[in-house]
Amino acid sequence: MLLHLKTQSKYLEMETDIYIIRPNVIKEEPIYLLYLLHGYTGDYSNWVRHTNIERYVADKNMIVVMPSGLNMYYTNTDLWYPYFSYYTKELPHMVSEILRLDIKKENTFIAGLSMGGYGALKAILSTDNYAKAASFSGALDLHKLTEKAKSTRKNPFDAIFSKNIKKEDDLFTLVRNNKKPIELYLSCGKDDPFLPDSQAFVKLLKQEGIKHVYYEKEGTHDWVFWDNEIKHALSFFLDK
DSSP states (O other), rough: EEOOOOOOOOTTTTEEEEEEOOOOOOOOSSOOOEEEETTTOOOTTTTHHHHHHHHHTTTTEEEEEOOOOOSSOOBSSSSSOHHHIIIIIIIHHHHHHHHTTTOOOOEEEEEEHHHHHHHHHHHHOSSSSOSEEEEEEEOOOOHHHHHHHHTOOOOOHHHHHHTSGGGGOOEEEEEEOOOOEEEEEEEEETTTHHHHHHHHHHHHHHHTTTEEEEESOOOOOOHHHHHHHHHHHHHTTTTT
């Protein structure tokens, strides 16, 4: 069952769209919940339009929630919308109220591609909401992205991060400060421009002793790669 919700967000002060994949019949425990984040230039419909996510979860007792994040890097900004608070605080409350379910943290996961990979890792490192997270082709190094954007006509990072990337927005700092047990899945295509970012991030995960799996596979920054990866991440989340 695919539900399309258009709801008013108090945090964002506007209407926003959400797709939810829900089993036609929810079985007894365990019930799983996956928040699935889109990438830069995308929206809530991307995962349904470009992958087989509905078919992949059809035989699983899993709810998949796909919010819209604009191009805001799932971050609270000083001048714009507080997207981090929206998707880690308000959105879970909405889902619980709408579906009338209270799903355990150990059965709650978050994943995303590119910008969404950043958002997923930031969420698990900054909150206590999720047991596992996955990043596909993650845009993980904000400092590199900001430097690269300086040479372009339009630099969104100055507006989003107020020209100063804070510690709470930097994934590498969050990893170094992490004290809680988490499990991560990361992957990146061998021809993906973000491959060095994933490699550097995984090197730090090893140094900090954070439990993770990492795969470099044939592919680039596209939906062929991400469709295949969400299938593998589902097995990771469900320990299969």
